[in-house]
Amino acid sequence: MNVNKLIRDRFFPHIWCPGCGHGTALNALLHAVDELGIDQSSIVMVSGIGCSARMSGYVDFHSMHTLHGRALAFATGVKLTRPELNVFVPMGDGDGLAIGGNHFIHAARRNIDMTAILLNNRIYGMTGGQFSPLSGRGISATTAPYKSIDPDFDTVKLALGAGASFVARSTTFHVKELAGILKKAILHKGFSLVEVLSQCPTYFGRRNKMGDAVKMMQWFRDNTAKIGSNKLEEHPDYLPRGIFRETNAPEYCAEYARMSAGAREDRI
């Protein structure tokens, strides 16, 4: 396996903190691309703003580092004009579900063929540790010094409700599982959402006494369980991992092509 050809050396060293989970997620993604043997010139990575969004600079694909929360909207323009391209959209939890929440539900609703990777570290890292809509109640953050009173979204349920045809969750502890899920997500025709629980030891971990990166990853190991597993049955409070939905549903670009062909026939 040689993922080096998929990255831009020129852009390294990356900006992620020691122990950050985002590099692990990128590694899983690059392995997925490599194993699928996808031509890197057929991939467009579109990202927004935040720690996760820096991923687009590190990969040797066509890459767009756009505006906070808007990556899916930019990506929609790319995909609809060039449906044959593989479009990847890494997003952060604040980026994807606070400022970008509207674009998220509508991209899912349209079921436009792209792979959205939501790197959920439950914090705004780039700006120094403010709570996000995925932090949840009782979390300490610089903007929640008395602990957050905001409930959190369940990203998976949100994506399912909005109509995404592929919905999955994994963590940076389960790297091989994650790479496997990403492969399926990339191959899936339709809107794919992969939530990746990622650790931010610098801001989330330290402030919430979660320990270092290793401890945070162990938390993922000890508090999640595969869908359908005995472990999950025994511990229904654990966060389920795996593929929650993988269905064939009308894909937006294909539907557009069909509608457009019909309109052209009408004219004749």
Add this chain to the structure above:
Amino acid sequence: MSSELLFVQGNEACVRGALYAGLQFFAGYPITPSTEVAEHLAEMLPRQGGCFIQMEDEIASMCAIIGASLTGAKSMTATSGPGFSLMQEALGYGMMTEVPCVVVSVQRGGPSTGLPTKVAQSDVNQSRWGVHGDHSVIVLTASSVQDVFSITVEAFNMAETYRTPVILLFDEVVGHMRERLDLPAPGVLPVVDRLRTSVKPGINYHPYLPREDGRLPMSDFGGMHRYNVSGLFHDIWGFPTEQPETVDKLLHHLVDKIENRAGEIARWKEYHLDDAEEMLISYGSSARSARHLVESLHQRGHKVGLLELQTLWPFPAKLVREKTAKAQNVYVVEMNMGHILAEVKKAVRNPDRVYLANRTDGQLIAPADIGKVMRVIEGRGV
């Protein structure tokens, strides 16, 4: 030479102009008084193999057209006041990343929800200064259905030539009024195609390295050259940088590529200016009333002329200075509190002789409204 004679609204003329110029992708969100642009394109683009998408809001619309343009498709969106406000951040991204696209804003009364169905020209300054940070922008307008068509073609041409978003700032009256449109046959009006790089595969392509003539050849996303696009200050590779020299150079490039070409970007029309002692300056639907007044006064022997601006930004200051050189009084006719007035005052030799003839109540300014201001200034009473 005409292929078709139509009787259409300004908004449809804009659609026709965009298709003539090669529009391939439109993303938009319904808003009065621009909605007809989206409605016509929803019907016409799919039939022609282009893409139409109704997005979840104006922010997404502006973002989508930038994404589409990077794949090589000529792209446009259309909106009005509140929607135009929402687009400003992504508009700035388009300027920073130098992505050609066209943004139509059909003005209505503001601020806020304002007067959705009434006319105003109060977004002239927003079109220039709505984006944060130092920047420059091309803003074009027109006063007739025929001119809406041709200026729309020009907008696409300028977007490609200067690699920048171009704003078409129309108003409710021009957008909704119906007039004759003499649709030129293909090839009659020049159409500027995307300038693509001749750099071969395997050789380093620098997306942000201007040629000697200042133009930057593009490479389509999905094509042979993989490069980075970022709204951060970036180097010739498109990679983010904070290096002071590179930052300063890029900022000056973004401003200079437009401001230094204000002369070649300027579009205008003039009526009876040669011997004009009294001069009117206007644009958009208010220029129609100004022209009506000028024609009737001229017939009665008054030395009155009109300069109708079609390029609002970069403001054609040199043109205005030259044209106003012999005028005793200059009246700026517009439906706002004096956006272009301020620019004219800065441009002319004698700013004290520049007056505002405006209307800001949602009604189209009438020739009589302008005549009244002129009589008062000239000491002839109302």
